[in-house]
Amino acid sequence: MDVILIFISASIVNNIVLSYFLGICPFVGVSNKTESALNMGLATTFVMTLTAAITWPVWTYVLVKFNIPFLQYVAFIIVIAALVQFVEMFIRKSSPHLYRALGIYLPLITTNCAVLGLALFMVLRDYNYIESIFFGFGTGVGFTIAILMMSGIREELEYADVPPVFQGISITLIIAGMMALAFMGFAGLIR
Amino acid sequence: MTGDIIIISAGSMGIIGAALSLFLAYADKKFKVEEDPRIEDVLQIIPNTNCGGCGLAGCRMFAESVLVGKVSITGCVAGGQSVADALASYLGVETQTANKLYAVVLCRGGEKEAVKSSIYKGEKTCVAANFTGGEKACTYGCFGYDDCVKACKFDAMAMNDNGLPVVFYDTCVGCGACARACPRFIIEMHDVSHKLFNYCRNKDKGAVARKVCKVSCIACSLCVKDCPVEGGIEIIDNLAVVNYDKCPQDTDAPIKRCPTKCILYDEEEKITKEFYYSTLKKTAA
Structure with a gap:
């Protein structure tokens, strides 16, 4: 039951993009088309789930055990960077088309603060291993939901008459703010 | 004790790093993509x-x-x-003739010509100035900052003393980076055979355009009448537009009567890099 609550909390109530405002770079950068947005969401979800699955043992059995918790940033970033490299190789092999569509945003998952934020939250909230994995997966699903909704809105926005001043990134950020407001409606549902 | 922490930190990070790099090395072999050599x-x-x-x-x-x-x-x-x-x-295929393009800056309203209507204290880039409109009264012309010069990777542009970008005709390769960098789209890519240009993008009516800049196109249509071929130059949106398919590029007849001297025959305007740095810069200094 706890696991389901953690999943829903991470994906919807405390959405990483719309409640914590992490990972805005790919959220704005890759949300032009629904297809590439979905793929970006899936790639990020994959990285996030694996990050949670690997950083938890690293934290518990290395950093806590040897009493060196100050190294958490370094250790987590190493793990994330290696995972992103792996995902990049995998996507390049399996789908060159997708590799080209994601472009620079694929290696940039490394510097996606949402992934590091997830690892740090996981430590902060004292999750056990199963909870961590569900938290990581839920966060990834939350990111996918947010970026998918954004891409849908932006595709419709192509036909809208946006004032010149707001065109491009400005209107995207304004819409992100409105989406965040809407998501506040979930606040308090689960702690 | 402190020494222990250093050793433990270095050791554990080293082991984690080594394990991940081994994993990546294995994955690299496994997922190797064959590339055309x-x-x-x-x-x-x-x-x-x-x-x-x-x-x-x-x-x-x-x-x-x-x-x-x-x-x-x-x-x-x-x-x-x-x-x-x-x-x-x-x-091992037959060679083809490449079209040589070069960049043309379609604004002559520099510090001396354009009227300034406001004071701009923001970031000195064209993209930033485009949000507020910049200093000049003309809303179509060059801002006078150097976004296009920064965008040029071939060292083929510079800002002259009049605050306008100049293109070095010999160095420009025609990649169009400057044209994409300009927020007001006043840089256009042209074939080397094009020589007649209207150096103004002001689409306002003549009376308005004349007030904001000395060298603006006022759409008087004298060049349209003087062009030896019918339809060689047209007035579109209060601007004289040269129709390069029709208008002959070997005569300067159309520009003779231009009252504001905004339409020019470009043979002398094509500045080489050497000429710019040896002659123009020296006389200015």
């Missing part, structure tokens, strides 16, 4: 500056596309004719 050769032939002139995402992409025949061997605008020839001999 000719891509590297083609990259040696083309300038490899990632200027974006071909319209593809980088030089590597161009190399891949040219090998499978998706783009023509003349597609590399930065390389021009010499690269087209080299590619033709490397790929």
Whole structure:
């Protein structure tokens, strides 16, 4: 039951993009088309789930055990960077088309603060291993939901008459703010 | 005790790093992508500056596309004719004539000519100034900052003393990076055979345009009448537009009566890099 609550909390109530405002770079950068947005969401979800699955043992059995918790940033970033490299190789092999569509945003998952934020939250909230994995997966699903909704809105926005001043990134950020407001409606549902 | 922490930290990080790198090395072998070895050769032939002139995402992409025949061997605008020839001999196909393009800055309203209506204290870039409109009263002309010069990777542009960008006709390869950098779209890419240009983009009515700049096009249509071929020059949106398919480029007849001297015959305007730095800069200093 706890696991389901953690999943829903991470994906919807405390959405990483719309409640914590992490990972805005790919959220704005890759949300032009629904297809590439979905793929970006899936790639990020994959990285996030694996990050949670690997950083938890690293934290518990290395950093806590040897009493060196100050190294958490370094250790987590190493793990994330290696995972992103792996995902990049995998996507390049399996789908060159997708590799080209994601472009620079694929290696940039490394510097996606949402992934590091997830690892740090996981430590902060004292999750056990199963909870961590569900938290990581839920966060990834939350990111996918947010970026998918954004891409849908932006595709419709192509036909809208946006004032010149707001065109491009400005209107995207304004819409992100409105989406965040809407998501506040979930606040308090689960702690 | 402190020494222990250092050793433990270094050791544990080292082990984690080594384990991950071993995993990556294995994955790299497993997921190795076969690449055409000719891509590297083609990259040696083309300038490899990632200027974006071909319209593809980088030089590597161009190399891949040219090998499978998706783009023509003349597609590399930065390389021009010499690269087209080299590619033709490397790929064993017949060479083609490359169209040489160059950038033309279609605004002559510099510090001396354009009227300033406001004070701009923001970031000194055109993109930032475009949000507020900049200093000049003309809402179509050059801001006078150097976004286009910064965008040029071939050292073919500079800002002159009048606060306007100049293109060095001999150095410009025609990649179009400056044209994409300009938020007001006053830089256009033209074939080298084009010589007659209307150096104004002001679409306001003549009376308004004349007030904001000394060298604005007021759409008086004298050049339209003077053009030897009917329809060689047209007035569109209060601007004289040269129709390069019709208007002969070997005569300066249309520009003679231009009251504001905004339409010019460009033979003298084509500045080479050497001329700019040896003559123009020296006289200014």
